[in-house]
Every structure is written in C-alpha cells, then in structure tokens.
Amino acid sequence: MELLVMLLCASWCISVTEGAPSYLITAPKIVRVDVKETVTVQVFEAHENVDAIIYLMNQINMMVCSEIHRINLNHTNNFTDVILLQVLPEKAAQCGLTIRRLYITLAALIPNLFKTRRLVHLHLLPKPYFIFIETDKPTYQPNDTVRFQTFSLDHEMKLSSCNVKMQIWHSGNVVAEPRSHSQGSEAVCRGEVNIPSSL
Incomplete structure (x- = not known):
C-alpha cells in the first residue's frame, strides 16, 4: 500500500512539473553603452497570458539603468517578444556604472513562472x-x-x-x-x- 501511495505521489509531481511552462531569455553577452541591444523572451507550453518585466540594472546600488519593458506574452504573439534595451551615457553615469565596473545585470521578473527576480550578469562596454x-x-x-x-x-x-x-x-x-x-x-x-x- 505504501508503495502505491509513493507511486501516486510521484506521478502527481511529474504531471505538475510537466504542466509548468518553461521560458527562454536570450541577450547579448556584451552590452554597449548607447547601443540598442536585442533581448528575446519566450515562454513554452503556456495556456494563458504571461506578463514579464525586463530591464538592465546596477546590482551594487540596485538602480535601474535602462527603460523598464513590460511585455505580455500570449497566443497572438506566439508567447514570444523581442525588445530593445539601451543604456544611455547619461543613465550609465547616474547608475554609477564606471570604467572600473564593467558589468551590468539583466533583470527578468515573470510572476506566473517564478516568484523572485532572475538576474544575469553581462559585460558592459562603455564605448561602442x-x-x-x-x-x-x-x-x-x-x-x-x-x-x-x-x-x-x-x-x-x-x-x-x-x-x-x-x-x-x-x-x-x-x-x-x-x-x-x-x-x-x-x-x-x-x-x-x-x-x-x-x-
């Protein structure tokens, strides 16, 4: 009987895991100041609309260094969106991005898929x-x-x-x-x- 309960629990866990949508975010490895960089957001196996927030930030002082993009992924756009992120020179200075700190952080928040913000560190090239x-x-x-x-x-x-x-x-x-x-x-x-x- 215990074996049957364990198998039922295992099959329930597998079905829940299989039903959860997965996602893919692509971005360049190097972000250049004053250049529009292409970022692609995709969600797979979703059955309802998915909202996402994508931006660049300085993780040391938590300041946002680019425009904040709020996107809605749905059946119409095939759960895919392409955005352009740009760090303007004046914004880089306000955010505290210096020549000594050559990294910037790509932040993604998709509440339907994960509760906490996902962060990826990218190289920053100050002169394009x-x-x-x-x-x-x-x-x-x-x-x-x-x-x-x-x-x-x-x-x-x-x-x-x-x-x-x-x-x-x-x-x-x-x-x-x-x-x-x-x-x-x-x-x-x-x-x-x-x-x-x-x-």
Missing part, C-alpha cells in the same frame, strides 16, 4: 566603437617626427565620427600632444607629433 591608429613606420627614435592617422569604427564596423584626443606619455607624464586635423571624412584624423629628445 573601436579606435585604430596607423603610423608611417613601426619604430621611432628621439627627435623623430611621427606621422599618423586615426579613425574609429562603431559596433557595426562603420566609420564613426567620435573625437579622439591623443597624447604621448612617459613615466606617468604627458610629453607630447599631437597636432592633428580632420581630412576628408570627419571620422579620419591625420596629424604629426615630434618625439622629444629626452625620451
């Missing part, structure tokens, strides 16, 4: 572009003149018009600042700098 520096030769000596060009590419690898300030440092001190000017595209900057004889 890449800076390239080209010089006229590979090595230099003191008193040489370095001719260079700089340009930056955004997260889509397109020329970006971000401003680049260059300095030459030696032993913790600035020893030279290049003279540069934009030429052609505003995203490409050319210039030259003289390497001091003291180096």
Whole structure:
C-alpha cells in the first residue's frame, strides 16, 4: 500500500512539473553603452497570458539603468517578444556604472513562472566603437617626427565620427600632444607629433 501511495505521489509531481511552462531569455553577452541591444523572451507550453518585466540594472546600488519593458506574452504573439534595451551615457553615469565596473545585470521578473527576480550578469562596454591608429613606420627614435592617422569604427564596423584626443606619455607624464586635423571624412584624423629628445 505504501508503495502505491509513493507511486501516486510521484506521478502527481511529474504531471505538475510537466504542466509548468518553461521560458527562454536570450541577450547579448556584451552590452554597449548607447547601443540598442536585442533581448528575446519566450515562454513554452503556456495556456494563458504571461506578463514579464525586463530591464538592465546596477546590482551594487540596485538602480535601474535602462527603460523598464513590460511585455505580455500570449497566443497572438506566439508567447514570444523581442525588445530593445539601451543604456544611455547619461543613465550609465547616474547608475554609477564606471570604467572600473564593467558589468551590468539583466533583470527578468515573470510572476506566473517564478516568484523572485532572475538576474544575469553581462559585460558592459562603455564605448561602442573601436579606435585604430596607423603610423608611417613601426619604430621611432628621439627627435623623430611621427606621422599618423586615426579613425574609429562603431559596433557595426562603420566609420564613426567620435573625437579622439591623443597624447604621448612617459613615466606617468604627458610629453607630447599631437597636432592633428580632420581630412576628408570627419571620422579620419591625420596629424604629426615630434618625439622629444629626452625620451
């Protein structure tokens, strides 16, 4: 008799577990400041509407760093929604996200599926572009003149018009600042700098 009760309890637990909807949230591994990042929320085997709240936050001070998205997953949208999360530069500063703290937290709250908020830590890239520096030769000596060009590419690898300030440092001190000017595209900057004889 005890064996029969245990089997009935086990089968009841399995049926309850099988009936519970499951979910999938996809997000990029790296979140870039000032770039709209795609997050997908899906619920499987749901029989009624499911509400979800998704946002980015700084887990240290619990401040919300992006817009809060409230979504409703239902039969019409096939229990799937795609949202764009963005951390604006001014919001990153207000949230206390600094260059030293290169993580942000994706928060998801789906009351129908779980009672507590689910958190995932993502890398934060403060500048959504890449800076390239080209010089006229590979090595230099003191008193040489370095001719260079700089340009930056955004997260889509397109020329970006971000401003680049260059300095030459030696032993913790600035020893030279290049003279540069934009030429052609505003995203490409050319210039030259003289390497001091003291180096």
